[in-house]
Amino acid sequence: MKYPDFRFRPKQQVLTDEQLEAIHSATLEILESVGIKITHGEAKALLHDAGAKVDGDMVKIPAWMVEDAIRKAPPRVVLGNRKGERTVNLEGDKTFFGPSLDCMEYLNPDTNERRPFRLEDCRTTSRVADALPYYDWVMTINVANDVSEKVADRYIAKQVLTNTKKPYVFCCNNKESLRDIYEMALLICGGEDKFQQAPLIAQFTQPIAPLVHYDSSVDKLMFCAEKGIPLIYYSSVMCGGTAPMTYAGALAQGSAESLSGLVIAQLVKPGASFVYGSFTTIIDMKTTIHSYAAPEMSLMTAAMTQMAQRYQLPFFGSAGCADAKFPDAQAAAEAAISCFSSFLIGSNLIHDSGWLDHGTVASPAYMVLVHEIIEMIDHYMTGIDIDEEHLAVETIRKTGPGAQYLTNPHTFKHCRKAWYSDLFERKTWDAWLGEGSVVFDERLREKTLKLMQHEPEPLASDMLTELENMQKKWK
Missing domain, CATH: 3.20.20.480 (Trimethylamine methyltransferase-like)
Structure with a gap:
């Protein structure tokens, strides 16, 4: 046979695809309806010219601008x-x-x-x-x-x-x-x-x-x-301090803060790392x-x-x-x-x-x-x-029941792959x-x-x- x-790499997930989309949607809603506070004149001008709504030091970034910045950024x-x-x-x-x-x-x-x-x-x-x-x-x-x-x-x-x-x-x-x-x-x-x-x-x-x-x-x-x-x-x-006490709320806010920086970076230079x-x-x-x-x-x-x-x-x-x-x-x-x-x-x-x-x-x-x-x-x-x-089926077959593997050539071949501290x-x-x-x-x-x-x-x-x-x- x-x-x-x-080889399977161990993996975990803590969110379903539906939960990921819910956080993403909340992130876009925060940026579009709440906005970010920014006093930097040049950055505000860039955002305004690209389609963001600028009102004094408050900037609201539409969802399409965020999605566009994500597409432009290198993976x-x-x-x-x-x-x-x-x-x-x-x-x-x-x-x-x-x-x-x-x-x-x-x-x-x-x-x-x-x-x-x-x-x-x-x-x-x-x-x-x-x-x-x-x-x-x-x-x-x-x-x-x-x-x-x-x-x-x-x-x-x-x-x-x-x-x-x-x-x-x-x-x-x-x-x-x-x-x-x-x-x-x-x-x-x-x-x-x-x-x-x-x-x-x-x-x-x-x-x-x-x-x-x-x-x-x-x-x-x-x-x-x-x-x-x-x-x-x-x-x-x-x-509970600088973000909602709920974990999902903190994740959505943190994501919005990072992605708003991504938008600015991609406006300065599309494809910026x-x-x-x-x-x-x-x-x-x-x-x-x-x-x-x-x-x-x-x-x-x-x-x-x-x-x-x-x-x-x-x-x-x-x-x-x-x-x-x-x-x-x-x-x-x-x-x-x-x-x-x-x-x-x-x-x-x-x-x-x-x-x-x-x-x-x-x-x-x-x-x-x-x-x-x-x-x-x-x-x-x-x-x-x-x-x-x-x-190692053949090794098991050749060794047979009741024997030992300590001196087996197969053991010598693989024993150094174990982790030692x-x-x-x-x-x-x-x-x-x-x-x-x-x-x-x-x-x-x-x-x-x-x-x-x-x-x-x-x-x-x-x-x-x-x-x-x-x-x-x-x-």
């Missing part, structure tokens, strides 16, 4: 590494995880000391991310408490671009700092043509929930569309925090992923983050459910991996722990090979005692400190010199 040769966005290799292909249900490298505070993995984040800490987190293969890209929010906030975004970008070769998603203060970071990327890529072939950077900017587009964000949106810089336009909504999304989670009514690990966040991220797949737009998601204060059992459980959900639903560009305490603490140790979880789930997602070799241990109790009784926290600490010594591939000396010259001009 010949068996079929195929695939590619990011490249320092070498010009196209390593992150955002389309369909392909998943790519990236750690957020900086935050307001830093958790020292050696001492568990928590303190304000410094520029040097970004060098550390960049190198740890560079060393971990299941992190495909990296992200920063431009925080360094020992550098002026007016230029911290550029200093942070320079640290990242010199300490990892991976694609880089960044936030920045304004269009001027965006231009400076873009120029650094052009230098490293070797010019505009090579940058367009494999963009090293992508810009993250966002509207303010509910339904407000502020001038600086629109400036950056339009600059990215003009220059061909991949743009993530991603609102952040809290059920755009990544859709919204961080939809709850406000914890007991603590008033914006939860980074509630199961509702994972559920709504999955729903937004399905909306992106319906629109054939790349999606920006969140997973691998925690409300826990340390990389402990709570943090591991919170990361596991969000990462597993994101893999199963097929989120594309997944950020915030490695953040603790509802998005206030960067932790190298937690980056390492989440990477282990990602690697484990990635192995699960490969599915099960079904063909004559893997069904150097962080999670499977020893017997006696073996564990005999090897020093090293508990998980200590194993995580030792692995993290070792990864912190990783030396990334350096930039050419002339590039480093030119980056230093650029830095002298930042004011």
